[in-house]
Amino acid sequence: MALDACVVTIGAFDGVHRGHQELLRQTIAAARRRGIAAVVYTFDPPPKVYFGQAEPLISLREKLERIATFAPDHVVVADFNQIYVRRTALDFLAELQLLRPREVIVGEDFRFGSCKGGTALLLRQHFNTRILPPVRCGDGEIVSSSRIRALRRSGLAAAAATLENWRDIVTAPPANRSGLAQLEVASQ
Numbered sequence: 325m326a327l328d329a330c331v332v333t334i335g336a337f338d339g340v341h342r343g344h345q346e347l348l349r350q351t352i353a354a355a356r357r358r359g360i361a362a363v364v365y366t367f368d369p370p371p372k373v374y375f376g377q378a379e380p381l382i383s384l385r386e387k388l389e390r391i392a393t394f395a396p397d398h399v400v401v402a403d404f405n406q407i408y409v410r411r412t413a414l415d416f417l418a419e420l421q422l423l424r425p426r427e428v429i430v431g432e433d434f435r436f437g438s439c440k441g442g443t444a445l446l447l448r449q450h451f452n453t454r455i456l457p458p459v460r461c462g463d464g465e466i467v468s469s470s471r472i473r474a475l476r477r478s479g480l481a482a483a484a485a486t487l488e489n490w491r492d493i494v495t496a497p498p499a500n501r502s503g504l505a506q507l508e509v510a511s512q
């Protein structure tokens with residue numbers, strides 16, 4: 325997929341938890357301010373699931389439904405497979421360039437490219453990059469998909485659900501641009 329301009333956020337977004345929701349909100353708000361497309365770039369399966377390090381919190385369908393409530397203009401779903409995983413950080417930067425990002429929004433711990441070679445700071449060397457501070461919960465712990473998995477494993481489903489925060493989320497009004505999020509499948 326190629327675009328003229330966009331604001332893009334990138335990640336596995338498994339669970340679309342409160343940290344992810346902050347990235348999505350900031351991305352859509354920045355795109356609307358600039359009058360350009362808001363893009364969510366995600367991977368399926370989540371890399372940790374692909375590498376056998378975790379069970380997925382939610383299905384791809386559920387993830388896309390949750391992301392759609394924020395009304396991005398495009399969702400890119402990269403097929404995270406044995407070919408894709410060989411891409412280096414520089415390969416990934418070259419692919420991202422096709423979207424012509426005016427702004428990239430990620431969290432501090434974002435890693436990309438084979439062997440997790442790319443960092444948020446590397447992104448910043450190539451794109452105007454906003455690195456958001458981590459969203460924490462009441463006890464000061466950083467909200468993460470891993471933490472939600474651990475809470476679920478310990479039988480603390482209610483606590484896990486609090487971090488996902490899908491009960492009381494205020495959903496965005498319908499997109500004023502192109503209606504429902506559009507699903508794109510990234511080519512390899």
Ligand SMILES: Cc1cc2nc3c(=O)[nH]c(=O)nc-3n(C[C@H](O)[C@H](O)[C@H](O)COP(=O)(O)O)c2cc1C
Binds near residue numbers: 337
């Ligand atoms: C092209 C590419 C190759 C990757 N290769 C690896 C890898 O070899 N090992 C790994 O643990 N993660 C790998 N990842 C996953 C990233 O480290 C990271 O988990 C992913 O980009 C999602 O970011 P997030 O976990 O912050 O959402 C790769 C990601 C990309 C985009």
Ligand SMILES: Nc1ncnc2c1ncn2[C@@H]1O[C@H](COP(=O)(O)OP(=O)(O)OP(=O)(O)O)[C@@H](O)[C@H]1O
Binds near residue numbers: 336343429430431468
């Ligand atoms: N608590 C958080 N606050 C702000 N940004 C976050 C938070 N958690 C994740 N992010 C960002 O969201 C994007 C997607 O991250 P990712 O899908 O790896 O979530 P994660 O919760 O860190 O997952 P995991 O625990 O499996 O590593 C990345 O840019 C990441 O830096």
